[in-house]
Structure formats: C-alpha cells, structure tokens
Amino acid sequence: MNTAATLAQVDAIAAKAAPKAAPKSVLNESRQIERAAMLIRMGARMQVLESETSLSYERLIRLYKEIAGKSPSKGQLPFSTDWFLTWQENVHASLFLNIYEYLSKGADMDSIDLLTKAWRLYSEQVDSADIEPLLSFTRAWRLVKFVDADMLTMTACSKCTGKFVTEPYENARHFLCGLCNPPARAGKSKVAKSLMVH
Numbered sequence: 001m002n003t004a005a006t007l008a009q010v011d012a013i014a015a016k017a018a019p020k021a022a023p024k025s026v027l028n029e030s031r032q033i034e035r036a037a038m039l040i041r042m043g044a045r046m047q048v049l050e051s052e053t054s055l056s057y058e059r060l061i062r063l064y065k066e067i068a069g070k071s072p073s074k075g076q077l078p079f080s081t082d083w084f085l086t087w088q089e090n091v092h093a094s095l096f097l098n099i100y101e102y103l104s105k106g107a108d109m110d111s112i113d114l115l116t117k118a119w120r121l122y123s124e125q126v127d128s129a130d131i132e133p134l135l136s137f138t139r140a141w142r143l144v145k146f147v148d149a150d151m152l153t154m155t156a157c158s159k160c161t162g163k164f165v166t167e168p169y170e171n172a173r174h175f176l177c178g179l180c181n182p183p184a185r186a187g188k189s190k191v192a193k194s195l196m197v198h
C-alpha cells in the first residue's frame with residue numbers, strides 16, 4: 001500500500017464521517033453575513049469588514065449598499081497613531097480602551113464581539129454625559145490594532161492614576177494625562193457637546 005493511496009482512503013473515510021461539512025460552511029457563511037451586517041450598522045468602514053469577515057470584497061460592497069443605502073467611502077484609513085494622542089480624542093480613546101481591557105479580562109468573547117460590546121458601552125457612557133462620541137467604531141477597531149501591534153499602549157497618570165492611551169515609551173514616572181494637564185486651549189471649545197475641563 002503506497003502513501004498516496006492511504007491518504008486517499010483516509011480522505012474518503014473522513015468525508016463519510018463528516019457529512020455535516022457542507023451545511024456547516026453554509027452556517028458559517030450566514031454567520032459571516034450577520035457579522036458584516038452588524039458591523040455596517042455600527043458604521044464600520046470597508047477595511048474593517050474585509051479584515052473581520054471572510055466574505056469577498058464584491059459581496060461586502062453589495063451588502064454595504066443594501067444596508068447602509070449608499071456606497072462605502074473610498075480611501076484608506078490613516079495609519080498614524082497621532083489622532084489617538086491628541087487631547088480630546090485621547091480622553092475618548094482612553095475611556096474606550098479601559099472598557100475594552102476590562103471586558104477582555106472577564107468573559108471569553110471573540111475579539112470582534114469584545115470590540116462591539118466595548119464600543120457600545122463607550123457610546124452609552126459619552127451619551128449619558130451628553131458628550132459627542134468622537135471615537136467612531138472604525139477608530140476603535142484601529143486603536144485595538146495599534147495596541148496589538150505595540151504601537152500604542154496605556155500608561156497610568158502619575159497624578160490621578162487613571163490609565164490613558166500613550167506611546168509605548170512614555171515615561172510613567174512623569175506622565176500626566178490630558179485631564180490633569182490639559183492644553184491651554186482646552187475647555188474653551190465653542191463646539192457643543194465637547195469635553196470641558198473644570
């Protein structure tokens with residue numbers, strides 16, 4: 001008996017032993033569509049959908065148009081970490097990441113479920129404080145990617161001890177967060193529903 005024949009037999013036995021293979025993949029596909037639909041409703045951009053589902057680009061485009069009622073916006077997301085380090089944005093990003101890390105320690109959720117749950121909680125928090133949610137779902141997704149890639153991390157403020165999004169090499173001994181050490185222009189914003197410092 002040669003090896004090729006043996007492998008073919010093993011395949012044949014495996015195929016008989018697993019008759020559920022086909023319906024399983026249909027089930028998986030419907031899960032993928034469900035997931036994509038949920039992400040589109042949360043305002044996710046195409047890059048998020050392509051990264052978090054196994055659906056083809058063409059299918060995602062069709063799904064996007066159907067659910068969002070418009071074509072997805074073109075263009076790449078910025079690859080810079082700067083946005084998350086600007087004062088007001090940093091406070092939002094930090095709030096989200098604290099929620100995300102808290103949730104990730106508890107339940108055994110898959111990463112996208114964790115992300116959507118954390119983002120919903122973040123939105124509720126800022127909503128209840130009557131603050132405009134600056135961190136879109138796509139931004140939140142990007143933030144988690146930056147943290148996973150060690151391009152951003154969280155550092156505890158040396159004054160209030162709250163954890164804030166920083167660059168990985170931030171000096172923790174001297175680090176002051178944006179709330180303890182706001183920029184001179186902070187709180188003078190004329191924009192409604194923006195963060196105020198008292």
Ligand SMILES: [Zn+2]
Pocket residue numbers: 157158159160161162176177178179180181
């Ligand atoms: Zn502080």
